[in-house]
Amino acid sequence: KQEVTQIPAALSVPEGENLVLNCSFTDSAIYNLQWFRQDPGKGLTSLLLIQSSQREQTSGRLNASLDKSSGRSTLYIAASQPGDSATYLCAVDPMDSNYQLIWGAGTKLIIKP
């Protein structure tokens, strides 16, 4: 059974720092992995989707990597800003799931001004 883990559960860093959020999964048979952002009291917004054949995706200051063999993905945020404060969730689309994403619990990120 696919499991997705995100560590740490919470992270607080000063503004301007580069940071890495981690996501691990137990079964490498996936179609894709996605990173989502959730602001308090709001829905989730997809940030990056990495297909299983890809190694990374970039959008602005965000870079997500995927290493299927080790079951790991990272979300790199460059030059962090207070507006980056949110909860970041990763989700995998397993090949045996019939389109049910498997979600991590999220990392709550706080960027201190």
Added chain:
Amino acid sequence: DAGVIQSPRHEVTEMGQEVTLRCKPISGHDYLFWYRQTMMRGLELLIYFNNNVPIDDSGMPEDRFSAKMPNASFSTLKIQPSEPRDSAVYFCASSLEYTISTDTQYFGPGTRLTVL
């Protein structure tokens, strides 16, 4: 497009009452998902539809929960009777016709349900 629309945004009700949550997916999207999010259990998929047909409802916790999608632009999630443990944020999401590895889900703002 206005994105996925959910109503109400907040609902407070008493135990035993019927609760109906509503969702309007993004126009043209063929898949609709209902999720529940709690601190204890995180994000859970309850049910999803393809072209208005329920495909997998294995995540629906009990017979008290039911979902319908009478047409491509509207879905409801009903809880009858409601219980305090149903208190959570309920999200609706939609996506284009599913093609392997490329489609993402677009989430609504959620309905925060409190059952007293």
